[in-house]
Amino acid sequence: MSVEHASKRIIEGYARGGAGLCADEVWAVEAHLELCRVCRDRLSAAVRAGVPAAASLVDTVWSGLEPRLAVTATMPRRRRRPAPLSRWMTPAMVPWLAMVVVVTLLALLLDLSGTGSGKVSWVLLFAPVLPVLGVAASWSRGLDPAYELTASVPRAGLHLVLRRTASVLAVVVPVLLVGGWATGVMVAQWLLPCLAFTSTTLALGGVVGVTRAAVVLAAVWAAVVVAPTLATSRTAFALQTGGLPAWGLLLAIGTGVVIARRGAYTVLGAHR
Amino acid sequence: MTIGKNLGKEHRMTSAVSAADIAPTAYAWEIRATGLKVRVGRKRMAVDALDLSLGTGVHGLLGPNGAGKTTLIRTLATVLRPTEGSLELLGEAVGGMGEHRALRRRIGYLPQEFGYYKRFTVREFVEYMAWLKEVPKADIPAAVQRAVERVGLADRADERMKALSGGMVRRAGIAQAIVNDPAILLLDEPTAGLDPAQRLRLRELLQELGTDACVLVSTHLVEDVAAACTDVVLFAEGRLVFQGTVDELASAGGPGHVGDSPLERGYSALLQDPGQERGTW
Numbered sequence: 036m037s038v039e040h041a042s043k044r045i046i047e048g049y050a051r052g053g054a055g056l057c058a059d060e061v062w063a064v065e066a067h068l069e070l071c072r073v074c075r076d077r078l079s080a081a082v083r084a085g086v087p088a089a090a091s092l093v094d095t096v097w098s099g100l101e102p103r104l105a106v107t108a109t110m111p112r113r114r115r116r117p118a119p120l121s122r123w124m125t126p127a128m129v130p131w132l133a134m135v136v137v138v139t140l141l142a143l144l145l146d147l148s149g150t151g152s153g154k155v156s157w158v159l160l161f162a163p164v165l166p167v168l169g170v171a172a173s174w175s176r177g178l179d180p181a182y183e184l185t186a187s188v189p190r191a192g193l194h195l196v197l198r199r200t201a202s203v204l205a206v207v208v209p210v211l212l213v214g215g216w217a218t219g220v221m222v223a224q225w226l227l228p229c230l231a232f233t234s235t236t237l238a239l240g241g242v243v244g245v246t247r248a249a250v251v252l253a254a255v256w257a258a259v260v261v262a263p264t265l266a267t268s269r270t271a272f273a274l275q276t277g278g279l280p281a282w283g284l285l286l287a288i289g290t291g292v293v294i295a296r297r298g299a300y301t302v303l304g305a306h307r
Numbered sequence: 308m309t310i311g312k313n314l315g316k317e318h319r320m321t322s323a324v325s326a327a328d329i330a331p332t333a334y335a336w337e338i339r340a341t342g343l344k345v346r347v348g349r350k351r352m353a354v355d356a357l358d359l360s361l362g363t364g365v366h367g368l369l370g371p372n373g374a375g376k377t378t379l380i381r382t383l384a385t386v387l388r389p390t391e392g393s394l395e396l397l398g399e400a401v402g403g404m405g406e407h408r409a410l411r412r413r414i415g416y417l418p419q420e421f422g423y424y425k426r427f428t429v430r431e432f433v434e435y436m437a438w439l440k441e442v443p444k445a446d447i448p449a450a451v452q453r454a455v456e457r458v459g460l461a462d463r464a465d466e467r468m469k470a471l472s473g474g475m476v477r478r479a480g481i482a483q484a485i486v487n488d489p490a491i492l493l494l495d496e497p498t499a500g501l502d503p504a505q506r507l508r509l510r511e512l513l514q515e516l517g518t519d520a521c522v523l524v525s526t527h528l529v530e531d532v533a534a535a536c537t538d539v540v541l542f543a544e545g546r547l548v549f550q551g552t553v554d555e556l557a558s559a560g561g562p563g564h565v566g567d568s569p570l571e572r573g574y575s576a577l578l579q580d581p582g583q584e585r586g587t588w
Binding site: 110119121122125126127179180181182183184185186187188189190191192193195297298301302303 | 381384385386387388403405406407408409411412414416418420421422423424426427431434435436438439440441448449452483
């Protein structure tokens, strides 16, 4: 950027009080001085050299100000660092996500060691409810101490819901991918129920609170899928390929409800 | 002048007065409630048919425990929806399913039970809140420093929250409330846990903030109101009992009323319930 600096005549005239300058010159030089450090330095040199009265006034003001500035802690220089992790997940979510990862690994271990009930995959059985736990932890009144502050900010609502859900999925899905790959379960077979459950938790959470919704859905899952599977030692119909369209429909409905009721996440009700 | 605010941003320095600063306001009152009702739980009306208009200045919200002060402040912070009646904040009608993003950027709120993440430093906490409040990214470091300095925590800004005393945590809470330069500042019991010297400082800060913002401070300490507030709102059982200046509150009480100061006597005179005997809670 090429900048034209103020002339020596103008700077010196301004230092002497601006009486020798036209009004437009004074206006222009002031506007320039606000933006230009070079010319401010030149002005300061001109004042020191030619106008002792102003220089001594500045020194008096500075000597009065200095002790007060010295005791004030200064701001640290800006650190260049990536956006903090807290923008994606609250510190309260971290232990829950760790737990989710551990549970997945345990399920994987059971599958691989073959101690499960024959043909049923534990990873498949747990996959849909695992992200629900993480999502619940991110909106829980009991787990997130700053829930009331968070509910009151402009960024609350759909924006924050999606950010936190995305961060939960970003942790859970890769772990499940590894588990699914190791046990030979088709990706769509667990990914669709997983996403459908997450969106339903959020949709229901807008009405009764996310934590309650998570508890209800986990209970429904245990009663409808896990219990029959374990009792009959056969993968429930819901988890077979035939169930996929139903999961897709549930995902679409859940997502639609979340978007339509996005205002619900900005009040305290969603944190129950 | 904005020089102090913009130090270090040599070529982006804005002019001293922005268009937003000189734009005329489109509302008469920062907070205006008409027939406001807020239901808590299944059937209890914590705020019951409230008519209230508040402009700039420091307003003390006084009332006995359970009067509905916290519910009112939560409603004004838009985290509870009004059940009935109308509420206008900065000229915008509140209610329904809207997100009120633009409005919330201009509100500062300190909840009564204010939670925080213990591992964060004061600066990280206020920065995080500034980000949540959509303060422009370039302004965050300066805004955070200014807020932390105003509550006198500049020298402790890089310590973890869990290492702070209760009063300092409270001040960090006030810092997050003022970090976005709010036009409406809602403080629920900000003096709880502060020692007398800190309470004096807070009163000064409130008076400073009250010159160009609408500050609503809920408290049950009458002397806080006397020292810091331009105006008193007395609230009992969800209804407005009295609104007026501190002097008017004092003149409502006579020598026969309970209390150690004119203000306390005025307070008990206005809240006097014929069915309640002396000595009961």
